[in-house]
Amino acid sequence: MLATCLLWFGSIVAQSWLCGGAYAGEIKVGNIMPYSGPASAYASAGKTEAAYFRMINDQGGINGRAITFISYDDAYSPAKAVEQTRKLVENDEVLLMFNALGTPSNSAVQKYLNSRGIPQLFVASGATKFGNPKQFPWTMGWQPSYQSEGRVYAQFLEKNHPGAKIGILFQNDDFGRDLLKGFKDGLRSNVDLIVGEEAYDVSEPTVDSQVVRLKASGADVLLNITTAKFAAQSLKKAADLGWRPVQIVDYISSSVRGVIRPAGIDLAQGIFTASYSKDPTDPQWREDDGTKRFKAFLKAYYPEANEADSLVVYGYNVAQTLVQVLLQCGDDLSRANVMRQAANLKEFSPDMVMPGVALKTAADDYFPVEQFRMMRFEGERWKMLDELIEAKTQVE
Missing domain, CATH: 3.40.50.2300 (Response regulator)
Structure with a gap:
């Protein structure tokens, strides 16, 4: 009887909890953004990401799982970034940290996240330190390095x-x-x-x-x-x-x-x-399919956005990249597999990158975007x- 109960309980746990932040019905994604303070203008990237994940959820989510995007304000303060990141990891139990903004904030939490094996994925900074898999295997940037x-x-x-x-x-x-x-x-x-x-x-x-x-x-x-x-x-x-x-x-x-x-x-x-991204206000992209999808997204999910804001374009591109990684993960939503798939992008081109620009990563290459026009x-x-x-x- 006891064995039967344990098997039943184990089955329920396996169905409802896959790993930290990945449940049968949701994928918890953590984020910090300067919604206040001296860098608050950058917050439009986070707002775009939240809107993009709402669209993905309305389309059925990732293999049937909704993305729960939990984004906190760090006011561009490293001390606040540490506090909010610990809250996301230890209280909210997110699967990964995604696109946290700024070199100071990400530097303040890089060792903490790597020591706990939490993906610090697609860091919003061009600092080279966020693309060093030998020293920090759980940290990867997104945009081109400086x-x-x-x-x-x-x-x-x-x-x-x-x-x-x-x-x-x-x-x-x-x-x-x-x-x-x-x-x-x-x-x-x-x-x-x-x-x-x-x-x-x-x-x-x-x-x-x-x-x-x-x-x-x-x-x-x-x-x-x-x-x-x-x-x-x-x-x-x-x-x-x-x-x-x-x-x-x-x-x-x-x-x-x-x-x-x-x-x-x-x-x-x-x-x-x-540059590596398109300007949606430029007439040369008027008939471009990717730009049309971008504008349709804004109209439906973020109508108050300024489409001329390059941070809106940036947030759209990087959110689209995370969705690609999660799709590649399939049903293995372990943190280790998230990093494996992030390091396995093959010529992936989000809608709003320029023609010819393709994201490529490998186990020894943590810089997805390395092409410009x-x-x-x-x-x-x-x-x-x-x-x-x-x-x-x-x-x-």
């Missing part, structure tokens, strides 16, 4: 402006130094083409003096490794000085609304950047160039 982006700019200049003297304005933090390292690595033996480097701290009111010194260096190229406010200042100051170098702005400062318009549309003509600003929008550039990140 080093990868830097290598792309080096390849572009080597091919299109060989021998040009290069001036660099960079933010003096992990982001700026990471992208700068990738750029220098990409130049290889041509690193002596750099004739000026100027750093700034985010607490500084302007970068005017740095731009003045870079002009005086004799640089033919100005590489902006900057965030939005300082990218706009750089474009303005270069114009004020009558300086017309070949200009490159990094991807995070390529927003037409947040950088180009504040600086002045006329000042941005001919500048370059690299260069773009040149013409008129009032970015024009995609034909060349697709791939740049691998070197993990040391």
Whole structure:
């Protein structure tokens, strides 16, 4: 009798609980976002993800299981991120952490999650430290690493402006130094083409003096490794000085609304950047099937969203990638299998990545997106160039 009862009880447990965060009827996914505080503008990514998972649930979920998306506010505070992550893991018992935003917040919880074998999946940061499977096998980024982006700019200049003297304005933090390292690595033996480097701290009111010194260096190229406010200042100051170098702005400062318009549309003509995602407001994507699906999703599940917000596009793409991973898991929703499938993406292209960009991962490659297309600003929008550039990140 006792054996029969134990078998019955074991059967019930097996049916209702597959592993931490994965039950017969649901898959618990944890997330932290800065819904308040200095980085609250980034919260539109989390809101898009929540809406996307609602759509997936309405379509029947993942192999019959609904995604329960539990997202808490960390106000972009590492201490708060630790508190909220522990709550998600220990109280809510999520299967995995997904797309938590920011280098400081993710750094604060990386060791904790890895020590407990909790997937820290598709981290919303380009820091190289989130793609090191030997040291942190439970952590994987999603977007291109800053080093990868830097290598792309080096390849572009080597091919299109060989021998040009290069001036660099960079933010003096992990982001700026990471992208700068990738750029220098990409130049290889041509690193002596750099004739000026100027750093700034985010607490500084302007970068005017740095731009003045870079002009005086004799640089033919100005590489902006900057965030939005300082990218706009750089474009303005270069114009004020009558300086017309070949200009490159990094991807995070390529927003037409947040950088180009504040600086002045006329000042941005001919500048370059690299991108991997489509702009849904660009007429060239009007008949694109992926863009049509994206717009239909927004209309039905997130009508208040600003489709011109690149973070909305980002949230859609990364949520679509998580769904792909969970589908690949089948009925094995163990945390170990989640990581195996995340490291087994084969030429997967979410709706809103550019043509030719495909996500690829492996057990020794935790960087899903490593392809870009260069773009040149013409008129009032970015024009995609034909060349697709791939740049691998070197993990040391």
